[in-house]
Amino acid sequence: MGMFFSCPFLYFIGGVIINNNQQTNRRNQEELVNEDIRFKEMLVIGQDGSKFGVITRTEALQHAAEAGLDLVVVSAESKPPVAKIMDYKKFKYDQKKKQKEAKKNQHVTVVKEVQLSPVIDKHDLETKANLARKFIEKTNRVKVSLRFRGRMIAHQDLGFKVMQDFADQLADVAQIDSAPKLDGKQLFMTLAPKKDK
Numbered sequence: 001m002g003m004f005f006s007c008p009f010l011y012f013i014g015g016v017i018i019n020n021n022q023q024t025n026r027r028n029q030e031e032l033v034n035e036d037i038r039f040k041e042m043l044v045i046g047q048d049g050s051k052f053g054v055i056t057r058t059e060a061l062q063h064a065a066e067a068g069l070d071l072v073v074v075s076a077e078s079k080p081p082v083a084k085i086m087d088y089k090k091f092k093y094d095q096k097k098k099q100k101e102a103k104k105n106q107h108v109t110v111v112k113e114v115q116l117s118p119v120i121d122k123h124d125l126e127t128k129a130n131l132a133r134k135f136i137e138k139t140n141r142v143k144v145s146l147r148f149r150g151r152m153i154a155h156q157d158l159g160f161k162v163m164q165d166f167a168d169q170l171a172d173v174a175q176i177d178s179a180p181k182l183d184g185k186q187l188f189m190t191l192a193p194k195k196d197k
Contacts, residue, residue, distance in 0.1 A: 032073035033088050034061065042073070042081045054080050109141060111190075116146040116166060118159040125162070129169040136174045136193050146180075146187040159187045167191065 037057060044052040044060045052063060060083055064071040070088035073081055112135040114128050132142045144166060146159050163180040170191060177192035 032076060034064070034071055037071060037073055037083065039073070039081045042083045043078070044071070045082065045084045047085050111141045111143050113143045113145060116144060116162055118146060118148060118152050118155060118162055120162060125166060126169065129166055132166075132170055132191065133173060136170065136191065139193050141177065142174070142191040144189045144191065148185045148187075153185055156182065163187060163189050
């Protein structure tokens with residue numbers, strides 16, 4: 001059973017120390033709006049960018065109320081803290097909209113792998129190329145690997161030819177991102193979607 005000690009700043013729960021002060025600071029930074037602001041004085045900026053200077057919390061709240069807006073702390077770490085008079089709901093809405101837009105425009109590059117053999121027949125090579133084409137069309141990169149087994153390593157030229165034939169079949173949609181390279185008993189090559197000219 002975990003021990004529990006309470007003091008103004010720390011909790012000790014089951015062997016884990018939680019700094020209550022840090023938790024409070026984190027929570028307060030997210031909620032420093034209007035009546036939740038506890039700073040006695042702050043540098044206040046108006047909605048239009050004009051500065052009211054360093055004024056008391058009461059005065060700042062009064063200015064915000066007169067403008068029909070909210071008082072929001074934008075930099076709690078500054079000395080003195082900086083607050084701005086703004087429409088907080090609109091500010092939060094705009095922030096969410098920007099985050100959504102950024103997420104939508106963000107593209108995660110996925111690398112898919114296709115394995116070949118130095119003695120792959122023509123039909124199998126076409127099948128693998130068609131699979132790679134699907135990956136490329138979804139804007140993924142394709143890592144092509146080819147393993148030499150046993151004495152096949154003596155015929156590296158066959159492996160390089162297979163890699164070139166494979167890349168040629170995809171030349172309309174893909175470009176070679178990293179040329180075939182031998183690593184131990186394996187050849188590696190990376191294809192990427194063709195860049196629009």
